[in-house]
Amino acid sequence: MRIAKEELFNFPLKKIGIFGASGSIGKQALSIIKDHSNELKVEALCVNSSSDFLYEAVKEFHPRYVGINFIKDNHPLIRYCSLNNIQLFIGKDSASKIIEISNLNIALNAIVGSIGLDITLGLIGRCEILALANKESLVVGGGLVQESMNNHSTKLIPVDSEHSAIYQCMLGEKTDNLQKVYLTGSGGPFLTRNLKTFNSITVEEAVNHPNWSMGQKISVDSATMMNKALEWIEAIRIFQIKPDQIEIIIHPESIIHSMVEFVDGSYKAQLGSPDMRVAIQYALLGGERKNSSFPRLSFTEQLSYNFFPVDYNRFPILFLVKQWEKEGGNRIPIMSIANDIVVGQFLKREIRFVDIIPKIEKTVEKFANNSSLTKEELAKLTSQIQHYLGV
Ligand code: NDP
Numbered sequence: 001m002r003i004a005k006e007e008l009f010n011f012p013l014k015k016i017g018i019f020g021a022s023g024s025i026g027k028q029a030l031s032i033i034k035d036h037s038n039e040l041k042v043e044a045l046c047v048n049s050s051s052d053f054l055y056e057a058v059k060e061f062h063p064r065y066v067g068i069n070f071i072k073d074n075h076p077l078i079r080y081c082s083l084n085n086i087q088l089f090i091g092k093d094s095a096s097k098i099i100e101i102s103n104l105n106i107a108l109n110a111i112v113g114s115i116g117l118d119i120t121l122g123l124i125g126r127c128e129i130l131a132l133a134n135k136e137s138l139v140v141g142g143g144l145v146q147e148s149m150n151n152h153s154t155k156l157i158p159v160d161s162e163h164s165a166i167y168q169c170m171l172g173e174k175t176d177n178l179q180k181v182y183l184t185g186s187g188g189p190f191l192t193r194n195l196k197t198f199n200s201i202t203v204e205e206a207v208n209h210p211n212w213s214m215g216q217k218i219s220v221d222s223a224t225m226m227n228k229a230l231e232w233i234e235a236i237r238i239f240q241i242k243p244d245q246i247e248i249i250i251h252p253e254s255i256i257h258s259m260v261e262f263v264d265g266s267y268k269a270q271l272g273s274p275d276m277r278v279a280i281q282y283a284l285l286g287g288e289r290k291n292s293s294f295p296r297l298s299f300t301e302q303l304s305y306n307f308f309p310v311d312y313n314r315f316p317i318l319f320l321v322k323q324w325e326k327e328g329g330n331r332i333p334i335m336s337i338a339n340d341i342v343v344g345q346f347l348k349r350e351i352r353f354v355d356i357i358p359k360i361e362k363t364v365e366k367f368a369n370n371s372s373l374t375k376e377e378l379a380k381l382t383s384q385i386q387h388y389l390g391v
């Protein structure tokens, strides 16, 4: 008889579900789970269509539940799961079905794009800790997520490095004592590029981030600084702070992941190498600190850290997002939905880099109204925007 490790040591392994396991964040999460296999166990893995990756991960981590939206009928993963008593769900509702039946301690939403909202909403109330990387779900469905969080005990730990930093800075502090948040951003690959050459920016140049290695969509978002616009909204929603309490500052070295200022003129910052594994591990361990081999900083080699104000002419989305948040209604959700689509078009080389933000602006102007959206209305709006943008 095989005795489960948890029974042997009477020490329950935390059951982890990873949604978006084949992406940049998902893969790093798996490497962390491997390093902490005495505490963490992969219970569920979900991807969109990366069947070969999923097959290898299933063989290595032996989850109980596996979900994939698209897979060939004869893929060996299907036979492997059936022979090994692993429940495999196939189809667009595969992740939702797993959320319904699994009993997760910690769930990581590492899906990319506004489509991640369904997973975020599904997971609230179904797991103890929601490790949230999918910032778009907070942007597109902020009110819905907040409402659901208020009705359930699930704890949200942000994975986004800036929000993980703010979260850590606020531990032990009273929210009322928070005066200001400084949301740092590297400025991406085009911080100093001559504006006259923006017309000729290629996909390769846009995804080549100077400090972070990330998925393609967020890399383009970093190049337009839409990523910081999304993060500005993400910070408002997670920490329930007023928009004018958050200042975006350019910090090209990406060492200070964000800072907070308190009413007494004291500041706290969270620092580290630009390595997402630190924030992912922190969230997966429920806010516990454990040894790691991640790169360390040297304060004698790196002698200066720089900060600059935002250049709104270079990054107009940072001006627009503030205007749209002030105007309210459905503008911010439209921004995120449209961004998913036009970034996809840029990555397919159908539009130019300089077309991305103007197309989003036009879409917001076209569909803007002052209503706040239900989940059903959001789905309807998404298909209208897809149609408008030619998808
Ligand atoms: P990637 O593009 O690398 O990976 C995306 C993942 O989502 C893949 O596993 C993909 O599966 C899956 N996926 C895509 N669409 C669907 C769908 N419809 N249903 C189920 N799964 C889907 O993204 P990243 O890892 O870079 O980013 C993930 C999220 O984390 C984003 O919201 C991003 O903004 C955020 N984030 C990322 C950081 C980073 O360093 N990468 C840093 C901070 C935040 P498949 O492979 O099958 O397509």
Ligand code: MG
Pocket: 160, 161, 162, 231
């Ligand atoms: Mg970030």
